[in-house]
Amino acid sequence: MNRPIGIMDSGVGGLTVMKEITHALPSEEVYYFADSMRCPYGPKSQEDVKQYTKEAVQFLIDKGVKAVIIACNTATAAVMPALRDEIDIPVYGVINPGSLGALRKSDNNEMLLLATEGTIKSGAYERGILSFDSDVKIHNLPCPEFVDLIESLDFENSDITRKAVADKLAPYKNTAADTVILGCTHFPIIEPFIDEFFNGRKHIIDAGFEAVSVALVQLHKKQLLSAHDKTPAHRIFIHGDNNRFEKVLNSWIPDIDYKIENIYLQESY
Amino acid sequence: MNRPIGIMDSGVGGLTVMKEITHALPSEEVYYFADSMRCPYGPKSQEDVKQYTKEAVQFLIDKGVKAVIIACNTATAAVMPALRDEIDIPVYGVINPGSLGALRKSDNNEMLLLATEGTIKSGAYERGILSFDSDVKIHNLPCPEFVDLIESLDFENSDITRKAVADKLAPYKNTAADTVILGCTHFPIIEPFIDEFFNGRKHIIDAGFEAVSVALVQLHKKQLLSAHDKTPAHRIFIHGDNNRFEKVLNSWIPDIDYKIENIYLQESY
Structure with a gap:
């Protein structure tokens, strides 16, 4: 299915997950949501993290992703497996x-x-x-x-x-x-x-690597992996500003095409 | 380590787990606890099942087992992973x-x-x-x-x-x-x-088979599998009476030596 895989994280951390996906399956398009405005999630309350994570997942679903990897341990701990009752696409935690x-x-x-x-x-x-x-x-x-x-x-x-x-x-x-x-x-x-x-x-x-292994096997079984063989341009949605994000992206995954868009959840909802 | 592996179940069900162990590792001695007096666990309250399971595990520990497999899904659901805080030998659920x-x-x-x-x-x-x-x-x-x-x-x-x-x-x-x-x-x-x-x-x-696979790998890593190569006689502890137990045992695992002992927890504690 030629729709993107969503990845959400509080910041640059999920790029380690994105790297695994783009290397393992170069034909998969990735939509990445970075919640830079509220990063880091680590010290925040479970309730807050749950709310932020739901918003991020919903944002990605509205953009048309076929599945979401919660590429953040704090967020996974806060919402899995409860989230599945509210979401009808596959969600994978780490x-x-x-x-x-x-x-x-x-x-x-x-x-x-x-x-x-x-x-x-x-x-x-x-x-x-x-x-x-x-x-x-x-x-x-x-x-x-x-x-x-x-x-x-x-x-x-x-x-x-x-x-x-x-x-x-x-x-x-x-x-x-x-x-x-x-x-x-x-x-x-x-x-x-x-x-x-x-x-x-x-x-x-x-x-993150272990999670990608599980997610790709499961997506394959669900016949949700992309059928085309072109290398896509990925989309990065940064909630708030993060002028350091692109630098980490370029040093961590130097070989991909992407477009960064700054978004603000309050306005887009 | 030449000490027995404990198996607990409400009745004969755990014999399917015992069969896997005696076939996979014929040199392992098994102590089996069947809670026939309180079988079946399925319809009982979570609190009751928790209490029964703890008693069974403690009985097996007192008898010298090196690990316990809770060969009962109802009991596993009731006590895992909480039990590990109270028990210092490995416990495996199904x-x-x-x-x-x-x-x-x-x-x-x-x-x-x-x-x-x-x-x-x-x-x-x-x-x-x-x-x-x-x-x-x-x-x-x-x-x-x-x-x-x-x-x-x-x-x-x-x-x-x-x-x-x-x-x-x-x-x-x-x-x-x-x-x-x-x-x-x-x-x-x-x-x-x-x-x-x-x-x-x-x-x-x-x-049960999946649980035995996990347990044996983990016990091997802990260097807790038996070193000797003789085929042991197993011990079956039946809490209460169960005159059908032996018949299932003989038809289900026909090729093992065993001794059945009827025990009563109230008296032995």
Whole structure:
């Protein structure tokens, strides 16, 4: 079906999910909604995040998407699976696929979860993992600093990023956990530094990547993938302003065509 | 680790799980707890089932098991994942593995769930499936009659079973669902009749089998599988009386050594 796939995130984080889609299926058109006006979602209340996420999903549906990936762990924790009662197109979240990926990769059933406060407080990863195996040890580390680092573009300075990662992860330098869950879609952007900090010795789970794997299989089964073979131009809808967005997009997914449009939800509704 | 794996169920249903374990890993000893005194769990309140399940798990732990499989969907729905806060050995339930197996097998994302009222009311399968894909259609069919049929041994009469299955499933004879979830561990015992009713045209998911697959992989990773290679004698603890239990055991898993012990929880505690 030649309609776009919607991706929503609070900011640039979902670009890590968009990258996976555009690489795996270059003929899929993506409509991306970035809620820059209300970013970051991490410290906000569950109720607020739920409301923002619904608005974003509805915006994308009104634009004609055939499915939505909630490329934000905080938003997934707030609305899944309840959202499905209100929406009649497929919606995919990042947490359960991420939980399952971690459970599969870990050899010693001990994990370090890096996420926002909102995601950690929701307990959604713990529920996802412990409902398969009650005896898994999960260390929760809220890393709101990483979201700020990435949204501000400071991450482009390797020295700053290396230091931020080292400062934050220092208490876990010698953790027995063999698996690190990137439970925020922003974090794959600094994954090389996290990997370097642990000397390449941890399994690193990118929840966004796991979600795209699930979503693409399911969309294929629903015969919802695009039939044409041209490479589309994607559309990026930025709620509010974000003059840094394009820079991250260009460095993160340098090889795509896109058009950025600034939108304001209050006016468009 | 040469300690037994515990299995608990309200009655004979968990024998379908025991069969998978004894076939997959013949060197594993199984301690089976059948709560015949309080069977069936399906129509009971969530609170009661929670209490019974906790007692059963504690009984098995006191007997020295290294892990417990809750081979009962109703019990899984009532205690997972909350139980893990109170228990420090691995506990595995049947619902999430079953949900995931169904999601993988179904080609058209439409499923028929056969289970007890308790399991269906809990919504646990829907949560498990819809948290991976919001757009899956699940038809819920409570089948308490099947539990009675199997516990009473009437299922050994093919004519009775064929008729019971046909009567119950008649409204779904032409369902678009391509996948049938056996969301009660009793049901694999009559799976051939369910398969026959649908002319072999449905994927049939045995949640117990899926759970054993998950549990064995996880126990292997935890280095908790047995090291010895002898075939053990299993122990069956029947809470209350069940003079039909042994007959189902012998017809369902004819090739194992076992000892049945009748126990009474009030006295043993």
